[in-house]
Each structure stands twice: as C-alpha cells, then as structure tokens.
Amino acid sequence: MKIEHLPLDQNINGWAAIKAETPRYPSLRGNVTADWLVIGAGYAGLAFARRIAELRPHEKVVVLDAINIADNASARNSGFVIDLPHTVGSSSSELAQANTYRRLLQYGVKHLKETVDNHQIDCDWLNSGKYHCAVSPQFDGEIDHYQQELTTLGESHQLLEQAELTQRLGTDFYRRAVYTPNCILVNPAALVGGLAATLPENVTVYANSPALQIDTQNGIYAQTPHGEIRARKLMLAINGASRGLPLYKGSVFAMSTFATLTEPLSLRQRERLGNIAPWGLTPVNALAGATLRYTHDHRFLIREHVNFAPKLVTNAVETGKHARRHQALFARLYPQLTDLDMAYSWSGLISITRNGAPVWGTLAPNVYSAAGCNGSGISKQSAFGRLLAEHALGEDNPLLADMQTVGRANYLPPRPFLDLGVKSFIARERWRSKREL
Incomplete structure (x- = not known):
C-alpha cells in the first residue's frame, strides 16, 4: 500500500509557537524491529501506544509521525x-446513541485527566465549560431542543439569553446559548506533546518519519524516507490520510479548518473588555459558524471556515485569505478591541465519515x-485509541460493547463525485447559517 498524500500546512501553529519548549524526536533511520507499530502520533495513536505498553510492558512499541509531534493535526x-455529544436527538434510538457517546x-476525558495529573503535563488544562451559541432567531428552536435533550440525559446546563452572554463573553453578538460546565480547555500542542513525552519506556517515538509504503501481507x-521498520502488529491512526489505503475502502475524507490566535490583551484592552473569565464557545452549526475561545493568558482564538482537502495540503495563500476573514469577524464581535493584533493563523485537518461513525477495530x-473522528477529537480519539488497544489484546472492558454499537463508517463515492457532494453540502450549510457570522 502506497501512501498517496501526506499532510502539509504552510503556516505556523500558534499553539506550539506560544509554548517555550515542545519535545523534539529523531527521525527513523536504518532498520528497526518492534512488536507493535503505530502510525500517527495523534490522540488515538498515543492512547493506543500507552495502553499497549502498560498491558504488555515487555513488548516494544514504535510510534511514527509524519511531522513534529507538537505540530501535527x-x-x-x-x-x-x-x-458531551454536540447533538442528541429525540427518538429512543438517538438518545441511546447519545448516551453511548457520552x-x-x-x-x-477521565483518562486524559489522569495522565495529565500523574505526569504533571503543562497544557493549560482548565475546566471552563462550554457555550453552545446561536446568533439569529432562526436557530432558537435548535437551542431549545438541545436544552431539552440535555435535560432528558440528566446533564447539568444553563440556558442563557443575550444580556447574560454579553456579561460573560464581553460581546453582544450572540443571542442565546446553552452552557455546559464540564468541558475542558487546553493548549492542544502542549497536551499532545506532553502525552508523547510521558509514554512508557517501552515506547519509542520517531517524528518527521512519514510512512511512504506499508505492507501487511508478509508481517x-x-x-x-530514511529507514524501515518491521513489526508483528500495526495500528493505523492517520485519519484523513487513510482514504487512499485499500483497507479503508474509501470511507474517510479530510477537511481543513482555519484558526487565528491573537496577541495577549494589554491591561488597557482588558479594561475595555471587562473582567471576564476564560471561556470556550462552539456555534450551533459547526460547519458554518465560528468557534471561539478566550484563553487564560488573555488571547482570543477564532476558528472559522472549512475546506474539502482531498490532498491534505493547505497553502499559505489560502490560510492568509481566511486570516483576513477572521480579523473582520473579530472586529464585528469586539469593536472595542480593533487595536488588538492577530499573532498567528494556521490550518489543520480533521477526518470525516459519511454517517459520523468511525473506522474502528480490526481491519x-x-x-x-x-x-474518522468527526469532531470532538481530543476526548473521542483518546477513548477510541485506548479501547482499541484493549480490543487488540483481548482485554475485557464493558465500553468495548459501546464501540460495537456506534456503527461503522459507510461507503463514500469516488472522486469527483465525492468532491461534488462534500462541496455542495458545505455550501448548503453556509447558506442556511449565513446569519450566524
């Protein structure tokens, strides 16, 4: 199996740039042997490697990543x-599925917290909760419905109207929101870097070592580029890049997202904003709205716009175009902060499946x-990777039954039909939510 496309983002990841130090790893050189090979050092790959190493401390695990760990997707x-799942549904089957994902x-979240605490990973871990927001009256019904669904699930939440949102967020841009208190906010580059740096001793990590070819027929x-590895078993955690591999049967595709991080607010700018606590905000329509954060070090994050990315490449021109969009959006949200400079703009990749189910298990x-994370990647893929390790080793965990009920990603059409379908869907969602920006 040849890897047809490798990720490339011509930009600087702001999360990594604002951390003083991020771990560096050598590239793979020469011939290496291992019991387990993990390709992809994201949350799923690292969770899998950690759990395998814990349960089989005498077996050697090797993790490969195509780029620097603290700069990957x-x-x-x-x-x-x-x-919590972003949407719940109202039928008995939808509620059961929502309970499973919860x-x-x-x-x-639980196992990430244990790892962060046990190894004292400095990733700005903060339990700030999350605001799920709508701008226009068009989405009042969806906000009300989400609140009712959370009530059915017995989850703590608050329905907030514009006046209270203005006080908490420092902007009157948002009309209504549902606030849930247990979402965690982190610096993701620091978290993934810390997870890699604290793996058990029987795990070896190689960065800047993309797998160019994979053979599963004879071991x-x-x-x-500079080495090769042989192993007994393989775990693939390459998400959007997996579409070109025959084992995946075209069930996954990639989309690029775009984000901008501001400079820290000065004391005078903070006085204009008001005394607000750090927060995170997701839009009622994730494809067409903007995700925002106000960080503990007084920066704003703006993530807005998605593009179909079949070749996993985003160039600097494209990133620059969306950086200007972010700056214009921020000026509408915070007209009192037009003198706040943007610091970094970058892109990242997410993997999507047609029906929202993952490609998980034995291929x-x-x-x-x-x-196929389909969003919520930090907690979801950490769970999926850990449980996959237990599945691979034949361990008993009641949540493995849940993994069987979430379903399996279904078939996607080949290009160019896939391109037309994805682009049409994105265009339709942007039109439907045009008043949210």
Missing part, C-alpha cells in the same frame, strides 16, 4: 476536550484502526 485543533467521551513492514489480521 492533533496539535492544531481548538483545544476543546468535549464531554460514556465514551467521558471515559476519554508488518513500513518504509520511511485485517494484525491490523487495527481508529480513524
């Missing part, structure tokens, strides 16, 4: 460790996969 997201998400073999003898 997992390090470029918005830093929300989500504890258990899985909260399992991921496990992978070739990188072939001795080959395992956790791909």
